[in-house]
Amino acid sequence: xxxxxxxxxxxxxxxxxxxxxxxxxxxxxxxxxxxxxxxxxxxxxxxxxxxxxxxxxxxxxxxxxxxxxxxxxxxxxxxxxxxxxxxxxxxxxxxxxxxxxxxxxxxxxxxxxxxxxxxxxxxxxxxxxxxxxxxxxxxxxxxxxxxxxxxxxxxxxxxxxxxxxxxxxxxxxxxxxxxxxxxxxxxxxxxxxxxxxxxxxxxxxxxxxxxxxxxxxxxxxxxxxxxxxxxxxxxxxxxxxxxxxxxxxxxxxxxxxxxxxxxxxxxxxxxxxxxxxxxxxxxxxxxxxxxxxxxxxxxxxxxxxxxxx
Amino acid sequence: xxxxxxxxxxxxxxxxxxxxxxxxxxxxxxxxxxxxxxxxxxxxxxxxxxxxxxxxxxxxxxxxxxxxxxxxxxxxxxxxxxxxxxxxxxxxxxxxxxxxxxxxxxxxxxxxxxxxxxxxxxxxxxxxxxxxxxxxxxxxxxxxxxxxxxxxxxxxxxxxxxxxxxxxxxxxxxxxxxxxxxxxxxxxxxxxxxxxxxxxxxxxxxxxxxxxxxxxxxxxxxxxxxxxxxxxxxxxxxxxxxxxxxxxxxxxxxxxxxxxxxxxxxxxxxxxxxxxxxxxxxxxxxxxxxxxxxxxx
Numbered sequence: 244x245x246x247x248x249x250x251x252x253x254x255x256x257x258x259x260x261x262x263x264x265x266x267x268x269x270x271x272x273x274x275x276x277x278x279x280x281x282x283x284x285x286x287x288x289x290x291x292x293x294x295x296x297x298x299x300x301x302x303x304x305x306x307x308x309x310x311x312x313x314x315x316x317x318x319x320x321x322x323x324x325x326x327x328x329x330x331x332x333x334x335x336x337x338x339x340x341x342x343x344x345x346x347x348x349x350x351x352x353x354x355x356x357x358x359x360x361x362x363x364x365x366x367x368x369x370x371x372x373x374x375x376x377x378x379x380x381x382x383x384x385x386x387x388x389x390x391x392x393x394x395x396x397x398x399x400x401x402x403x404x405x406x407x408x409x410x411x412x413x414x415x416x417x418x419x420x421x422x423x424x425x426x427x428x429x430x431x432x433x434x435x436x437x438x439x440x441x442x443x444x445x446x447x448x449x450x451x452x453x454x455x456x457x458x459x460x461x462x463x464x465x466x467x468x469x470x471x472x473x474x475x476x477x478x479x480x481x482x483x484x485x486x487x488x489x490x491x492x493x494x495x496x497x498x499x500x501x502x503x504x505x506x507x508x509x510x511x512x513x514x515x516x517x518x519x520x521x522x523x524x525x526x527x528x529x530x531x532x533x534x535x536x537x538x539x540x541x542x543x544x545x546x547x548x549x550x551x552x
Numbered sequence: 553x554x555x556x557x558x559x560x561x562x563x564x565x566x567x568x569x570x571x572x573x574x575x576x577x578x579x580x581x582x583x584x585x586x587x588x589x590x591x592x593x594x595x596x597x598x599x600x601x602x603x604x605x606x607x608x609x610x611x612x613x614x615x616x617x618x619x620x621x622x623x624x625x626x627x628x629x630x631x632x633x634x635x636x637x638x639x640x641x642x643x644x645x646x647x648x649x650x651x652x653x654x655x656x657x658x659x660x661x662x663x664x665x666x667x668x669x670x671x672x673x674x675x676x677x678x679x680x681x682x683x684x685x686x687x688x689x690x691x692x693x694x695x696x697x698x699x700x701x702x703x704x705x706x707x708x709x710x711x712x713x714x715x716x717x718x719x720x721x722x723x724x725x726x727x728x729x730x731x732x733x734x735x736x737x738x739x740x741x742x743x744x745x746x747x748x749x750x751x752x753x754x755x756x757x758x759x760x761x762x763x764x765x766x767x768x769x770x771x772x773x774x775x776x777x778x779x780x781x782x783x784x785x786x787x788x789x790x791x792x793x794x795x796x797x798x799x800x801x802x803x804x805x806x807x808x809x810x811x812x813x814x815x816x817x818x819x820x821x822x823x824x825x826x827x828x829x830x831x832x833x834x835x836x837x838x839x840x841x842x843x844x845x846x847x848x849x
Contacts, residue, residue: 256657258735259650263663266648269703270670276683277675283682294682340574343567352568358835359575362582365827365838367764369785373820374581376789377588377601383813385584388600419577424842431843451563483767491789507677512771517678524676532673 284525288518304522314506315523319479322502325410326478329417333474334467336418337425342459344426345433346451357430361423368484371420375489379403379412403491409499416489417482432466433459465546476538479503479531503527582828589613589818596813612818622776623784623819629697630780630823634762637698641758642751645704649712650739671706681771696772697780702761708754711844715750716743753841756834763827781823788816 280294287300309315340360347353363371378385379402387399402408440458449457481502490500492509503523510520584601589612591605599606616623652667654660680700690696720743728738744751769783779787831838 255735256659259654259657259660262647262735262739263651266644266651266704266709267663267666269644269699270667270706272683272688273680273699273701273703274670274675276687277679278673279675280679280682281675283679294686340571343570346563346567347571348564352571356571356575357839358832359578360571361835361839362828362831363578365760365764365831366824367766367782369766369782369789370764370820370824372789373785373817374585377581377584377817380601383596383600385601385603389602419581422574423578427839427842450559452559488786488789504677508770511678511681517682521678524678528674528676535672 281521281525281528283517284521286518288521304518305526308519308522308526311519314501317498318501318503318506318523321499322481322504323478325413325417325481325502326474328414329421330471330474330478332414332418333421333425334471337422338429338460338463338467340422340426341429341433342455344430357423357426360426363420364423366420368482368488371416371484372488372491375412375416376491403493404495406496406499409490409496413485413489413500417485420485428470429463429466432463436462468545469542472538472542476535477531478534479527481505483508582824585817586821589814589821591814593812593814601813601817609814612812612814615815616818616822623781623822625777626779626781626784627822629694629778630763630782633694633697633765633780634759636694637702637762638755638759640698641703641708642755645708645712645754646744646747646751647739648704648709649716650735650743652709652713653716654735667706667709671710684772691772692775692778693772694778697765697768697778698762700768700772702758702765702768708758712747712750712754715747719750720746749837753837753844756837757841760827760838781819785816785820785823788819792816 283294283297284304285299285301286294286297287303288294288297292298344353344356347356366374376384379387381387381399381401381403384402386402391397391399400408402412436459440462441454444454444458481504483504486500486502486505487508490496492505493500503526507520507524507527510516510523584603587603587605588596588601590608590610591602592607592609593611595602595606648663648667651657652660652664684690684696684700688695688699690699724742725738728742733741764782766780766782766786769778769780770786773779773783
């Protein structure tokens with residue numbers, strides 16, 4: 244009897260395991276093997292011995308990474324500073340746009356605005372770099388060929404060689420591409436606010452502005468907090484496409500465009516320096532994971548249902 | 553009430569003005585891209601990219617048509633990768649998500665935690681590269697464009713699992729089990745048809761990310777035969793940059809092989825065309841998918 248029951252259970256469970264197997268295998272290969280692969284950052288890699296048999300070298304790779312002039316400092320600084328600016332603007336601009344979209348009375352107009360604003364989000368960074376190039380190119384770019392002459396300036400600006408313009412260009416491009424996404428998220432929250440609040444406020448004679456500051460913004464607070472903390476958890480990661488494609492990986496601009504992700508790519512693929520690259524990568528993963536856990540603990544404290552785990 | 557209608561009117565004016573400007577900013581670069589692709593190549597070298605071409609010319613598109621063996625091939629690779637990747641992704645994600653709702657089966661909870669961990673920790677670019685390049689040897693195969701990172705993520709699995717739990721009544725599954733249906737049958741005959749909306753949304757997001765992907769190609773493809781359209785655009789970019797940096801000592805190099813500025817813009821237009829055409833129809837689902845995905849990560 245017992246035996247029969249057990250075999251019955253297996254008959255029930257096996258198909259479920261079979262259905263889950265491909266997904267589990269994929270995560271093992273794509274996510275878990277690389278986690279164990281992080282040990283290469285602590286090894287003095289040589290390809291004769293292979294990855295597993297190469298000798299350990301403790302923290303030497305990290306020491307070397309951080310003693311290489313100020314490369315590590317610059318890429319960490321850039322990654323964090325750009326992220327801070329992106330997070331702040333990524334709250335202010337999408338919320339403004341979402342509130343305005345919600346105010347528009349003509350539904351068709353609102354739909355058209357929404358569709359157009361989300362369009363850049365669907366473009367790859369390669370295409371974005373083409374769009375940027377059409378404006379910024381030294382000889383044929385719209386700014387150099389049309390705007391500057393229009394204002395009587397005949398000296399063209401070599402954007403791809405001069406650092407000072409890039410903090411602005413990168414921030415603008417980032418906002419241009421991600422605005423639609425942020426707007427969609429915040430608009431969903433704005434639409435979710437109960438209309439009764441607004442009706443009550445109107446009876447009390449509150450102006451539109453008062454309604455926004457006293458009802459809309461406070462209702463958005465949980466979304467803002469959750470998204471911000473999630474973004475802080477990712478402050479050590481940068482959008483590789485933005486920093487690699489838009490400045491066209493131009494070495495002259497590294498001071499203001501190099502982030503941890505572009506460094507890892509260049510060290511791995513262009514300089515074949517796996518140890519340095521792995522050290523930077525593991526540095527990013529470990530600090531990044533710590534930040535995710537910390538920020539999640541903070542969300543748990545503030546609002547438990549928004550916590551990730 | 554007078555004050556309210558007035559304040560409302562001012563709000564309408566502000567909203568329309570700001571949103572018009574923001575929408576225009578979103579679209580203007582595309583206009584410049586399309587106008588440039590329709591410009592005469594000589595005009596562009598003389599007076600730069602213009603919003604209104606002086607002389608409309610289809611030269612760039614004729615070039616694409618002539619060189620269709622290369623560009624069409626890249627297009628074919630993109631279509632193949634997008635279709636194959638999306639189908640595999642939807643199947644694998646939904647199968648795993650179906651398993652995760654079987655709470656009474658041993659080990660399912662462990663698998664759930666196993667999936668959650670992938671959302672929190674990440675080995676990073678270098679170990680991932682070594683796994684795919686040295687261990688699985690995907691370099692210069694179609695799998696190099698499909699497998700790394702894009703196939704499935706913990707987020708989508710959880711998203712689909714939550715949908716199964718919230719939208720498919722448990723009694724329905726129980727009833728099917730009592731009727732003697734096995735898990736495979738329930739999955740294929742009940743779960744898949746009942747969860748079309750979420751699978752369409754997940755598939756749409758996946759298809760866009762495959763269509764737009766160039767990073768996998770950057771790491772795993774050097775063979776021109778496997779270039780996707782995005783990779784082709786990226787390679788042209790790199791070549792132009794190389795020429796610009798080495799222009800002094802490249803006097804003898806044949807420049808005629810370089811696609812001109814208008815042609816490059818035209819290829820970019822061809823690359824984004826399917827998305828631009830299909831997008832207005834999908835906008836609603838797309839926006840919905842993004843909102844769902846963002847609620848938890």
